[in-house]
Amino acid sequence: MRSDWKLLLLMAAAFAAANAQDLVSMKYKVFPFCNCPPSGFPYSLSPPKDYGNGKYCFTLLVDTSSSTEACARAGLYKIEFNVNPACDKWSLDIKATINGNFSLQKPDFHFPASPPAPPVFSLNIPVDQCRALANKVVDEFIAQAEGVGARLLSPLNPEPYCEGSLVKVCLTFASNADAEKLEPYALTMADTWAGFLLDSIGCPSEFSPFNVVVSIRGDGTWPDAPASKCLNAEASRNCKPLPIRFPPCNCTTTVGATPFALLPYTETVPGTKKDRVQYCFRTAVVQPNDPNSRCGSSDTLAKIEFWANETMRRSVLGVYVRPSDADTFRYIAPSWAAVGEQTFKVTPLRWSKAQADGGKVCLEFNQNVDLSSFCLTNSSRKVCWMSLFSPDNKCCPLFLAASI
């Protein structure tokens, strides 16, 4: 048994480009994102040695002592690295050598085969919004307390605590009896503030459903603040994001309806001329939710449609597409749907599953055009909504991509 093969990689090569956010809906959430035993295999890599200029080398180690017989017989077929998807740029050239010879197949990026989840936006309440909310709560609370003659101790302008999605503000009563005077009003107050908070956050379509909870309790750390001896109330409001009205046709928009998917991030690369820029999207192939259904058995990606601002008609200078089996990008003329449909079309693609597995679609603009002025969304986030169409236009899973 050879036991000290040298494996040389001329850059941190990457085969499984996934990040934590994309893994939310994936079947195998832990690297290597597949159904394979994590141990029992005789091969491992030494820690990398940095040779400078982006060259890293690993030594392949073989230890058969604890390997299962089946694994020891299987041989070494490929090596996957879990990488930051931001590194997955077509301009990035990665080569691998094994004992000094280039590997037969060039290293390539690949997305694990499960529907990529939309990016998870964490809800951060900006500090000024947090303070405004805290001030409103304190003012209304003090007014209510004065109305029923419940005495509060100073400070009556407490410093609010703002962190992430938590807004906390504390007031002190002169006694338990004073606090109890507010009991009949606590639930109404909590409910009003929950409604106010939800109104100020809004319920944009790219959010997953979430709850706004307002709790009046003793001081402590959310969510474990202790019940107070005298005044407790809790109210919550639910945000169910409204579906967006795109694409403007009757087709199945569910992610995973077809085997085709878009990765949830965009990348920016130089354009074909000095003063131009390209925004690129990457297609992927996933396990459809129901492989036997009409959409699930679809095997061609016919076109991609973007929800876009049609006043930008003249801003798109070109569309460049590259299926995974091509070395170069093909130019497609920009194309828009009928006026009023706010739909930009990348067509025709007619990609097979193999071609869509790692395909790229880039839109070219003048350098001063921001992708967020082209893509329409009904919230303040910079995201693009896109549908991947089957040839019969019946299946059009809708994806969201944010720039990274």
Ligand SMILES: *[C@@H]1O[C@H](CO)[C@@H](O)[C@H](O)[C@H]1NC(C)=O
């Ligand atoms: C590297 O390439 C040379 C020449 O093609 C060949 O003789 C040698 O066996 C190769 N080494 C490995 C480890 O494949």
Ligand SMILES: *[C@@H]1O[C@H](CO)[C@@H](O)[C@H](O)[C@H]1NC(C)=O
């Ligand atoms: C988002 O769109 C939905 C329907 O398309 C609409 O009802 C909702 O008000 C919009 N939300 C915002 C924040 O614009």
Ligand SMILES: *[C@@H]1O[C@H](CO)[C@@H](O)[C@H](O)[C@H]1NC(C)=O
């Ligand atoms: C959408 O299409 C489905 C089947 O393809 C059909 O049953 C349904 O009535 C259509 N809805 C509308 C609004 O056209």
Ligand SMILES: *[C@@H]1O[C@H](CO)[C@@H](O)[C@H](O)[C@H]1NC(C)=O
């Ligand atoms: C489209 O862009 C124009 C000009 O930039 C802007 O005035 C308009 O509000 C945008 N339309 C939508 C639906 O956002």
